[in-house]
Amino acid sequence: MAQRRRRIGGSRGFTLIEVLIATTLLVSMAIGVGHLVTIGVRAGWAARVQTAATVLAASKIEQLRSLPWTYEPIPDVVVPRSDYSANVSLDPPTDGGPGLAPSPPGTLAANVPPYVDYLDGEGRWVGNGPAPPPAATFIRRWAVAPLPQDPARTVVLSVLVTTVARDHARPGPWTGPSREDTLLVVLNTRKGKS
Numbered sequence: 001m002a003q004r005r006r007r008i009g010g011s012r013g014f015t016l017i018e019v020l021i022a023t024t025l026l027v028s029m030a031i032g033v034g035h036l037v038t039i040g041v042r043a044g045w046a047a048r049v050q051t052a053a054t055v056l057a058a059s060k061i062e063q064l065r066s067l068p069w070t071y072e073p074i075p076d077v078v079v080p081r082s083d084y085s086a087n088v089s090l091d092p093p094t095d096g097g098p099g100l101a102p103s104p105p106g107t108l109a110a111n112v113p114p115y116v117d118y119l120d121g122e123g124r125w126v127g128n129g130p131a132p133p134p135a136a137t138f139i140r141r142w143a144v145a146p147l148p149q150d151p152a153r154t155v156v157l158s159v160l161v162t163t164v165a166r167d168h169a170r171p172g173p174w175t176g177p178s179r180e181d182t183l184l185v186v187l188n189t190r191k192g193k194s
Contacts, residue, residue, distance in 0.1 A: 046180075053138060053161040053182040056123055060140055060159045061184050063088055067100050069155065069188050080152070080190060089114040091125035100144050100155055100188075107143045108160045108183075109174040116141045118164075132164050139167055147187060154189045 014022075067083035087097025097114045107115035117128045118136035127133040140161045147154035160174075161182045167174075177183040 049163065050180070050182065052121075052123060053163075054184075056119060056138055056140055057159045057161040057182045057184045060088070060142055060161075061157055061186055063093070064100070064142065064144070064157045064159075065186070065188055069100055070191055087114050089117045089128040091117070098144070102145055102155075103143045108141050108158060111139065111141065115143065132167075136164050138163055150189075152190075154187050156185060157188055158183065158185045 067086055067088075068081050069083070070081050072079045072081040083099035084101045085095050085097065086099040087094050088099075089097065103115050104112065106112060111130050111132070113129055116130075117140050118126050118132045119138040119140060120126050120135050121137040123138070126135040132139060138161055140159065142160070143156075143158045145156045145158075146152075147156055160177065162174075162180070166178075166180050174181075
């Protein structure tokens with residue numbers, strides 16, 4: 001029994017200070033890992049929104065580029081053929097819009113019908129007009145401008161996609177793309193003889 005007492009008396013357990021230090025280290029590490037997870041989730045969400053905005057901007061660019069902007073060969077004459085009547089702010093597009101006519105100034109900076117439409121978080125069209133409907137997540141604005149060096153043949157198509165939340169949080173009018181906005185700009189040139 002004397003030997004047994006020595007073992008019990010000789011074995012040393014953790015002191016209260018050691019347990020507190022270990023617990024503090026564990027809690028600190030858990031907080032750090034939790035913060036990293038939060039940053040990762042936010043970055044993933046931001047990347048998803050940015051990707052969706054880019055896809056939505058590209059689809060509007062393609063819709064605008066699909067409108068007639070060519071030359072129509074008529075015997076002994078070449079006549080420009082342009083769509084100046086499509087309303088692409090509606091889904092599906094209808095007549096009664098400007099098509100590829102030059103847009104007024106400021107259509108990228110504000111919601112100027114018919115150069116704006118609204119989409120939900122899945123990219124589905126939910127409306128158009130001067131203010132986003134409640135179901136809107138994204139605002140998509142566009143501008144059409146003749147290229148100054150060749151106004152009869154080439155138009156500049158610009159499409160901006162931002163979120164409703166970003167647009168409301170902006171301190172003033174939109175003055176240029178931020179890292180959270182998607183702005184695509186392409187040139188559309190008439191094909192054929194001029």
